[in-house]
Amino acid sequence: MPGIYHNIMKEEHYLLVELKQGNKEAFSLIFQKYYKDLVLFGGSLLRDKFQCEDIVQNVFLKLWRNRETLEIETSLKSFLIRSVQNSCLDELRHKVVIREHESYSQSFYASDNMDTEHYVLYSNLESHLEEALGKLPEVCRIAFEMNRLEGLKYREIAERLNVSERTIEVRIGKALGLLREYLKEFFVFLLLISGNWK
Amino acid sequence: MQKEDKIEALIVKSFSGNISPEENESIKEWVNESTQNIRYYQELKDIWQVIHPAFSPDEIDVDKAERKVMGLIQERKLINSSIFILWQRVAAVLIIPVIMLAAYLSYNQSNRSSSIAYQEITSPFGTSSKVDLSDGSTVWLNSGSKLRYPVVFTSNERNVYLSGEAFFKVHSDKSHPFIVETKGLNVTATGTQFNVEAYASDSITAVTLVEGKVNVKMVGDKNVHLNPNERIVFNSITNNYNLTETDGQHWGLWKDGILAFRDEPLNEVFKRIGRTFNVDIVIKDDNISHQLYRATFQGESFDEILRLLKISAPIKYKILERERKPDNQFNKEKIEVYKVN
Numbered sequence: 001m002p003g004i005y006h007n008i009m010k011e012e013h014y015l016l017v018e019l020k021q022g023n024k025e026a027f028s029l030i031f032q033k034y035y036k037d038l039v040l041f042g043g044s045l046l047r048d049k050f051q052c053e054d055i056v057q058n059v060f061l062k063l064w065r066n067r068e069t070l071e072i073e074t075s076l077k078s079f080l081i082r083s084v085q086n087s088c089l090d091e092l093r094h095k096v097v098i099r100e101h102e103s104y105s106q107s108f109y110a111s112d113n114m115d116t117e118h119y120v121l122y123s124n125l126e127s128h129l130e131e132a133l134g135k136l137p138e139v140c141r142i143a144f145e146m147n148r149l150e151g152l153k154y155r156e157i158a159e160r161l162n163v164s165e166r167t168i169e170v171r172i173g174k175a176l177g178l179l180r181e182y183l184k185e186f187f188v189f190l191l192l193i194s195g196n197w198k
Numbered sequence: 199m200q201k202e203d204k205i206e207a208l209i210v211k212s213f214s215g216n217i218s219p220e221e222n223e224s225i226k227e228w229v230n231e232s233t234q235n236i237r238y239y240q241e242l243k244d245i246w247q248v249i250h251p252a253f254s255p256d257e258i259d260v261d262k263a264e265r266k267v268m269g270l271i272q273e274r275k276l277i278n279s280s281i282f283i284l285w286q287r288v289a290a291v292l293i294i295p296v297i298m299l300a301a302y303l304s305y306n307q308s309n310r311s312s313s314i315a316y317q318e319i320t321s322p323f324g325t326s327s328k329v330d331l332s333d334g335s336t337v338w339l340n341s342g343s344k345l346r347y348p349v350v351f352t353s354n355e356r357n358v359y360l361s362g363e364a365f366f367k368v369h370s371d372k373s374h375p376f377i378v379e380t381k382g383l384n385v386t387a388t389g390t391q392f393n394v395e396a397y398a399s400d401s402i403t404a405v406t407l408v409e410g411k412v413n414v415k416m417v418g419d420k421n422v423h424l425n426p427n428e429r430i431v432f433n434s435i436t437n438n439y440n441l442t443e444t445d446g447q448h449w450g451l452w453k454d455g456i457l458a459f460r461d462e463p464l465n466e467v468f469k470r471i472g473r474t475f476n477v478d479i480v481i482k483d484d485n486i487s488h489q490l491y492r493a494t495f496q497g498e499s500f501d502e503i504l505r506l507l508k509i510s511a512p513i514k515y516k517i518l519e520r521e522r523k524p525d526n527q528f529n530k531e532k533i534e535v536y537k538v539n
Contacts, residue, residue, distance in 0.1 A: 028264065035263055039258050043253055049252070049257065049359070049381075051257070057263055061270055118241075118453050120244050149429070173205075
């Protein structure tokens with residue numbers, strides 16, 4: 001098993017080496033692999049698709065322009081997430097929205113401390129999500145999906161299912177906790193591949 | 199285990215943004231108890247964010263973005279090489295100033311090509327506004343809508359981004375297609391008039407063509423050409439669409455302050471009235487939701503419209519007292535509608 005992780009690490013390492021030498025195909029592979037994930041990650045901070053796409057494109061442009069002097073201490077993924085995060089936070093500082101954002105994401109730890117190394121991206125989860133959702137207890141899954149797919153507020157779900165809002169919070173909370181558990185293998189997996197290669 | 203259940207319910211509540219300061223404080227306390235708790239919270243938040251993206255992943259066109267970035271890389275290379283040829287020809291004494299100039303120019307150029315200045319206009323709930331774009335096109339933004347557009351259109355395409363409802367009168371320019379991007383679909387036009395409804399809170403996105411021709415590209419790569427007086431409604435939950443014939447003009451009347459309903463179900467009628475006047479209107483009896491209604495309102499006040507509705511449809515309504523939120527602001531006005539037997 002460790003062989004697989006090793007190969008992935010090697011692959012990324014190889015891509016970076018090629019990138020530094022100006023190989024556009026390597027750049028394109030990195031772009032294809034991370035673009036969508038990074039735009040979605042940006043969305044969790046800025047909520048504006050247009051802006052997020054702009055920011056991520058600029059991050060890639062800089063990656064290419066600075067490729068020769070690039071020093072990546074962490075993994076490529078972590079480096080890219082951090083770059084997008086910084087640009088998004090810069091953008092937020094320029095916006096009036098900042099107050100709204102603060103109440104939205106109530107940071108319990110400074111965002112600098114966010115563990116970018118272990119952040120699970122959309123493409124990591126996508127393939128396993130349906131399976132994990134299928135494993136949830138029926139009542140939890142129903143409440144969770146009503147919120148996720150129909151965008152219903154907890155109050156509205158409670159009204160539809162004829163239970164208290166508090167019950168819905170517990171069910172959705174439980175659903176999320178279980179999803180984390182089912183997807184846990186993933187976290188382990190990501191932990192392994194993002195070891196300390198340079 | 200009981201404790202865990204409770205904290206998860208609280209955390210989930212905080213993600214939905216609907217949490218009291220005290221509850222928030224208790225999450226904070228719990229999170230800061232141990233590094234395991236921090237980690238656990240982070241993992242939950244991460245999964246939640248990935249599962250609840252701000253916009254649909256299918257809307258992100260990776261290949262288009264790559265072409266754009268590759269184009270910018272190419273452009274810069276061209277500038278560099280032409281400068282190279284230039285300075286070879288210049289006398290040695292001029293080399294240093296020329297290099298400095300070249301460096302400055304290429305820096306400037308690359309900066310300019312990579313950053314386009316955007317402007318964003320929001321029409322708050324209860325108002326509508328009109329925007330003139332740099333290409334001569336005009337956009338009317340309906341209540342609660344947002345339009346993002348470049349201050350000057352520089353690329354081959356005229357791209358704007360819409361959330362909410364807007365009526366577009368596009369200045370004709372065949373070589374620079376005008377593209378309206380929304381959450382569910384993109385509309386490509388050259389010179390036409392059309393109305394787009396793409397409210398973020400709605401699962402449907404609709405385009406109605408008044409004149410000319412447009413191409414509608416939906417999430418999932420479905421493509422449809424619209425003819426005048428055709429209306430397409432795309433549902434982003436089922437990924438299906440529905441094409442109907444309609445009176446195109448009718449869908450743009452709102453921009454002239456006219457609220458017109460032509461055999462539309464009451465739930466749609468109330469949704470539109472609610473948006474226009476910034477009021478939450480909830481129908482309490484499902485069986486009147488689909489009752490069809492026909493009326494035109496122009497310049498009537500909200501109270502007047504309600505009164506007329508009450509006379510002409512089998513309804514009665516109740517205006518709820520406005521609640522004061524913790525931050526001392528009042529909630530939106532809320533009205534409940536019931537069936538009259």
